[in-house]
Amino acid sequence: MTEEKRRYVLPASFDAYLSAEISTFLKNCLLYTTSIIGLSLAIANESRSFTIGFFVAFFFVIWQNTSAKLKWQHYALYGVSIVALLIILTTLFKVDSSSGRWLIYKIAISIFKDNWMTGTGINGFQREFMHYQADYFIRGNYTSRELLLADNTYFAFNEYFQFIIEAGLYGIVILMSAFSILFYIAKAALNIPSSKSLVVNTIAIIIAIVLAALFNYVFHLIVFQVLFLFCAFILIGLVTYKFYRRIFFWNAIVSALVLCSVIGAHYHYSLTGISAFRKLKEARQLGASGYRVHAEKIIDSLPKVLHEDPEYLEIKSGLLLGRMELDNAKSLIYKLISKRPSFEAYLRLGMIYELSGNDNQAESAYKKAVFMVPNRFLSRYKLFKFYKRTNQTKNAIATGRIILSMPVKIPSPLVDQIKRSVMTEI
Numbered sequence: 221m222t223e224e225k226r227r228y229v230l231p232a233s234f235d236a237y238l239s240a241e242i243s244t245f246l247k248n249c250l251l252y253t254t255s256i257i258g259l260s261l262a263i264a265n266e267s268r269s270f271t272i273g274f275f276v277a278f279f280f281v282i283w284q285n286t287s288a289k290l291k292w293q294h295y296a297l298y299g300v301s302i303v304a305l306l307i308i309l310t311t312l313f314k315v316d317s318s319s320g321r322w323l324i325y326k327i328a329i330s331i332f333k334d335n336w337m338t339g340t341g342i343n344g345f346q347r348e349f350m351h352y353q354a355d356y357f358i359r360g361n362y363t364s365r366e367l368l369l370a371d372n373t374y375f376a377f378n379e380y381f382q383f384i385i386e387a388g389l390y391g392i393v394i395l396m397s398a399f400s401i402l403f404y405i406a407k408a409a410l411n412i413p414s415s416k417s418l419v420v421n422t423i424a425i426i427i428a429i430v431l432a433a434l435f436n437y438v439f440h441l442i443v444f445q446v447l448f449l450f451c452a453f454i455l456i457g458l459v460t461y462k463f464y465r466r467i468f469f470w471n472a473i474v475s476a477l478v479l480c481s482v483i484g485a486h487y488h489y490s491l492t493g494i495s496a497f498r499k500l501k502e503a504r505q506l507g508a509s510g511y512r513v514h515a516e517k518i519i520d521s522l523p524k525v526l527h528e529d530p531e532y533l534e535i536k537s538g539l540l541l542g543r544m545e546l547d548n549a550k551s552l553i554y555k556l557i558s559k560r561p562s563f564e565a566y567l568r569l570g571m572i573y574e575l576s577g578n579d580n581q582a583e584s585a586y587k588k589a590v591f592m593v594p595n596r597f598l599s600r601y602k603l604f605k606f607y608k609r610t611n612q613t614k615n616a617i618a619t620g621r622i623i624l625s626m627p628v629k630i631p632s633p634l635v636d637q638i639k640r641s642v643m644t645e646i
Contacts, residue, residue, distance in 0.1 A: 254421040255281050258428055268309040269435035273428030275305055280427055284410070284420050320369040321377045321435070327352050328376050332385050339388030343559075346374040350561040354591040368629050370593050372562045375440065379433040402426070402452065409455045419458065422451045500531050507539055515539055530560040537568060546572050563592040567599050570606070579610055595629045601638045608645065620646040 255278040262270035279298045310318040330352050331340065340348050353370060356362065376382035384391040406426070409419045429438060429448050438444045499518050506515035516539050519532065526532050533556040540549035553569045556562075570585035586606055589599040600623050607616035620642045628635055 251281050251285050251417055251420050252278070255424045255428075258425070266314075267432075267436075268313060269432040269438070270428060271309065272302070272306060272435070273431035274424075276302055276431055277424035277427040281420055281424055284416075316369060319365060320371075323366050323369055324349075324373055324377055325381070327356050328381065328385060330356070332381075335385065335388060337388050339384070339386045339391060341386060344386045345376055345382050346560055347558065349373055349376075350563075350592050353593075354588055357591045357594045364627060367594050368627055370595055372564075372593060374560060375437040377436055379437060379439045382437075405452070405455050405459055408459045412458055415458055419455065422454050426451050426455075497531075500535060503539075504535055507535065507542070512539055512542055528555070528559070530556055533559070534565070541568060541572060544575070546576055561592070563589045563596060563599055566592060567602060570602065574606060579606075582606060583610075595626070597623060597626065597635050597638045600626070601642070604642060604645075617646060 255274055259271065259274035259278060262274050279302070327349065328345070331345070331348055335344070350372065353373065357367070357370070376385065380395055383395065387394065406419075406423050409415070409423070412419060426448065429444055429451075432438050439448070499522060503515040503518040506512070506518070515535075519536050519539065522532065527536075533552050537549045537552035537556065540546075540552065550569065550572045553565055553572065556565050557569070566585050566589035570582045570589060573579075573582035573585055583603075583606060586599065586603040590596075590603055593599070600619060604616055604619040604623060607613075607619060623642050624639060624646075
């Protein structure tokens with residue numbers, strides 16, 4: 221090659237090389253965009269579940285972007301890093317939250333043991349958990365930390381475990397089938413080189429959501445429902461377009477219909493829910509201020525479809541109790557307990573029975589309220605006053621001593637007032 225030719229060839233070669241390098245850099249940026257942004261947002265919002273999810277998703281992107289075959293040492297390093305992050309997040313950050321979830325898991329295992337075959341049914345966890353929590357504290361084998369962490373709980377903070385509790389063995393089969401299908405679709409989509417960036421980013425989002433659901437109630441939130449379905453439909457669309465073009469059109473239509481249905485249903489519910497929430501909040505404030513007539517007018521103006529809602533039942537039963545319509549109030553309380561039991565509901569039920577002169581049922585309801593969430597002073601104080609009124613001196617003294625020795629979860633004037641009252645009456 222002559223010197224003159226080299227002058228033209230070398231720059232052309234360098235331009236091609238530079239163009240390839242820029243192209244590779246841009247592709248890498250596109251590949252890592254979702255996982256880096258997701259991880260940054262998770263850390264900024266202090267979401268431990270999504271931090272773990274996007275951390276694993278980031279490793280997935282590295283794996284997909286590595287041309288050389290990874291050795292077992294690399295996989296071991298990734299595994300150790302993930303486990304280390306999990307330990308750090310659970311032991312050094314939001315420790316009370318981690319301990320509270322361990323308590324939930326411990327109690328939820330009992331629900332699964334009793335219903336492992338057929339499950340508890342839809343929303344069964346919400347209906348059953350508080351009763352099992354009360355039984356756990358009645359047995360007395362708990363720590364003072366667990367006592368402080370107990371609260372009204374309606375989620376297992378593990379979507380798959382909660383689904384298995386509610387669906388039983390069928391739930392395990394459904395989950396295994398769903399994950400197998402999802403894995404097959406993702407694997408097929410990764411074999412489409414022309415859409416690698418889109419596929420890898422989409423799978424990264426799915427990985428983050430799926431892993432976050434191990435530690436939180438992700439799939440109960442509409443934004444993650446829609447995002448998960450949208451990502452799944454992208455993968456299905458790419459696979460069907462590449463390998464099964466005959467059904468691509470119908471797949472696209474079905475995907476669009478499903479997404480529109482989910483969003484539309486939530487949008488309609490949100491419009492109703494937002495309006496109802498404002499009215500319920502206003503009714504609660506009016507009722508607490510003594511304007512019961514105005515509060516009842518607002519409550520009664522709500523659509524009938526909301527009359528079975530736990531929030532409605534709670535406020536309406538309180539208004540009926542204030543008006544001394546004990547039978548109607550009791551009926552609504554039992555409806556509330558059948559849908560979403562709480563220590564407040566049993567406390568109110570105890571008051572109804574006490575006002576009705578049914579002391580045995582009143583004591584039983586007060587005790588249930590105490591053991592459902594044993595760190596609450598008000599329920600124990602109600603039981604203490606009940607024992608005083610019924611001249612059960614021994615039980616009153618025992619309950620009073622427990623109140624005085626109880627650790628305080630959240631200091632408040634009410635707690636101080638209760639303790640002073642017990643000290644003077646014991």
